Amino acid sequence: MEIPWWRDAVVYEIYVRSFADASGDGVGDLAGVRERLPYLRRLGVDAIWLTPFYPSPMADGGYDVADYRGVDPLFGSLADFEALVADAHELGLRVLVDVVPNHSSAAHPWFQAALRGEGRERYIFRDTTNNWQSTFGGPAWTRVADGQYYLHLFAPEQPDFNWRNPEVHEEFLDVLRFWLDRGVDGFRIDVAMGLYKAEGLPNVGDQSFTSVSPVWGQPEVHGVYRDWRRLLDGYPGERMAVGEVWTDSPEDLAQYVRPDELHQSFNFAWLQAPWSAPAFRKVIEDTLSTVPFATWVLSNHDVVRHRTRYEGTEPGTGLARARAALLAMLALPGSAYLYQGEELGLPEVTDLPDEARQDPVFFQSKGELPGRDGCRVPIPWTVDPPSHGFSAGAAEPWLPQPESFAELSVEKQEGVADSTLEFYRRALACRHELAGEIPYSLEWLESPEGALFFTRGTLVCAINCGAHAVRLPGHEEVLLSSGPLRNGLLPPDTAVWLRRPAS
Structure with missing residues (x-):
């Protein structure tokens, strides 16, 4: 049997607003990604995953989608997207895009209609609330003008869809077709263990991401992914889907990647493991014994960068451990997901001023939680101020970069044998050379x-x-x-x- 491209692929996550800014307005865009595709080809990755670039009020960095079939002018146009896909394919890079099915933006036409009393069955409106809390902090219910409440497991600007309504199913199948017809190779599914909620919306004691919960991981969600798999299988070119599934059980994770469901699911246990040989071994054994096709990830746009997570008392410990963890991860059977900037050894930016922060986690926790902005600071391409080559013009980047980013820039590391960038390039090249000769065991x-x-x-x-x-x-x-x-x-x-x- 021929091995599908995604089984051993190295996928590079691009947080679009922080990767490269071609327009010069201080915010990354699709044209900026397109310009930097040769850099990614040389790095040695097989595919890119683009975070949401759809029209959005940006209450949660674009994960509040107002139109699932367009491009926000902040990031460019549909023509820019199509040119990016064409260039990526020319370079041998596959393209994955984010799809956000658990919730929309409050600015979505459906929700605006619901506020007028039309089509409320597309969302979850109730006359009374339960005790559920937003993942970002505060109650998960917001009252509207006529006295009803709507559910939002994230920000109030992100109302949850009612997946017990067949219209929602049909809408998302059509959204997938729209992007598949434009050549995307697959989807990363946001909050893939969400969508359905338990009938009756019972109160909950523990709302964390567990395999048994009225909030997450309802059995009906698997029917959605069986429908999506049939759709993907109907397109040529091995189109695929990977789920963002947070759970406390490898057995639960395995259900999402049964042969007729998703192709892959993120393995957050590897990311969450402490710097410990027994902890790493347990995650590896649990993963390989339960899922047919493993994935491995050390950082993404929602967590503290692993260089900082691994930091010890001795200066430099975090970077040394980050490089070592990368080598261990790339040696494991399965595919690896990288997060932009990790190949430069970027740390978490922990000293962002409060006035610069934009993550709703920071605001909904009333500043008690720093939020995720520290891993989303625009990456440095050159040593030059004011944006280290991130912006084409003289614009300040949307999040301020620390001065230390100059020394970590692509320009500073390129061609330096012991730099983290060149280490990543060697590791990915070596992995590609070995891929055809070592077993998937x-x-x-x-x-x-x-x-x-x-x-x-x-x-x-x-x-x-x-x-x-x-x-x-x-x-x-x-x-x-x-x-x-x-x-x-x-x-x-x-x-x-x-x-x-x-x-």
């Missing part, structure tokens, strides 16, 4: 305390999460390491790929 090797050794055919990966150097496993060649090796030893916070003789 993993075997554990005996590992010293604090370290993790595993093999896939002739590839051996070793990562040292401990405090002391450990001896390298047997090998005939060092392929790539995340940091210097000394005297046959693997230092702490370092990973290595080794080649061993074929058995």
